[in-house]
Amino acid sequence: MKAYRIHGPHTIKLDEMNAQPVGENCIKLKNLMCGFTSADIAVYDGRLPTKYPIVPLGQCVGFVSEVGAGVSRISRGQRVVTYPQASCHSCKACKDAHYTECEKPLLFGVEEDGFLSDFSVVSASDVYTIPDRITDSEAVFIEHIATALNALNKLNVEKGDQVVIMGATVDGIILAQLVMYYQAVPIMVDMQEDMLKLAQQAGVYFTVNAVDDNVCKKILALTGGHMADACIYLTDSHMSLQSAWDYTAVRGRVGIIGKNSMTDLNCNLNGMLEKNINLYTIVDCGKNYSSAINMLANRTVTVDSLCGSVVEFKDIPSAYESLMSDSHDSRFKTLIKI
Secondary structure, eight states: OEEEEEEETTEEEEEEOOOOOOOTTEEEEEEEEEEOOHHHHHHHHTOSOOOSSBOOOOEEEEEEEEEOTTOOSOOTTOEEEEOSEEOOSOSHHHHTTOGGGOSSOEEBTTTBOOSOBSEEEEEGGGEEEOOTTSOHHHHTTHHHHHHHHHHHHHTTOOTTOEEEEEOOSHHHHHHHHHHHHTTOEEEEEESOHHHHHHHHHTTOOEEEETTTSOHHHHHHHHTTTSOEEEEEEETTSOSOTTHHHHHEEEEEEEEEEOSSOSSOOOOOTHHHHHTTOEEEEEOSOTTOHHHHHHHHHTTSSOOGGGEEEEEEGGGHHHHHHHHHSTTOOTTSEEEEEO
């Protein structure tokens, strides 16, 4: 088995490893496509605690090449997408087969070996089958869709709500599509005009440039004078979290999406307290993977415009350095073809 492993900050090597046995309730995957996340870059850069050496990347689409004893719902030859966290199989939730509620999950590519290899062995409970109408490159976005669904469910977004989204990122544009599906109104705020135009192409009618516009004044006008019912802050938006209180109505809701954020989220909470704002944190997908797959298959969410470059397996070392450089365009998702 060939696998790229990060041996330390800025040190990645293609290692020849022994083939992994397929144990009970496990499957072997022929990995097809992976996607880079900010956590993968942080592990490579040494900014995120991990145990080296580690196989990076937690988002993977694969072909089931072997099925272990005890596996019934997955068959050889099916395509699957991995859940971003490995279940511990020892806590009460796992013993009750509620794997998405695992009390001690391990993040693939950070705390547990990920999928930057030709083959992987994982628990059958950590993958979901996907239909043929979803391409490999589309399937890499399922985690993003599931996380967005988790955010909207936690914030109890309803028909007619006006929702400010702080960050026209990959997650932000997916969120906006889902807000519209819920028959609510997204208001996209970002500092890059080209990303706001991409959001407009995705159907977002109201966009606000945080550099050129008086954001509060514009949101006040768009919401009829009472500010947004809900505000969702993306930790990779590079905007001030403090502004979320300003954009949100009295007794409104604010959600923060992001795990392993590489930026400090310091802010003064007085504005939140004065407005009696409810704060929610969203750091995982919850129970939304099946729903996300269905929405992608039915084209409720489209992700083609969010795909960036596709990296070949042999070019991984140079791809990591490119992702670290100032010239890298981080607005789009980089994919890896294995």
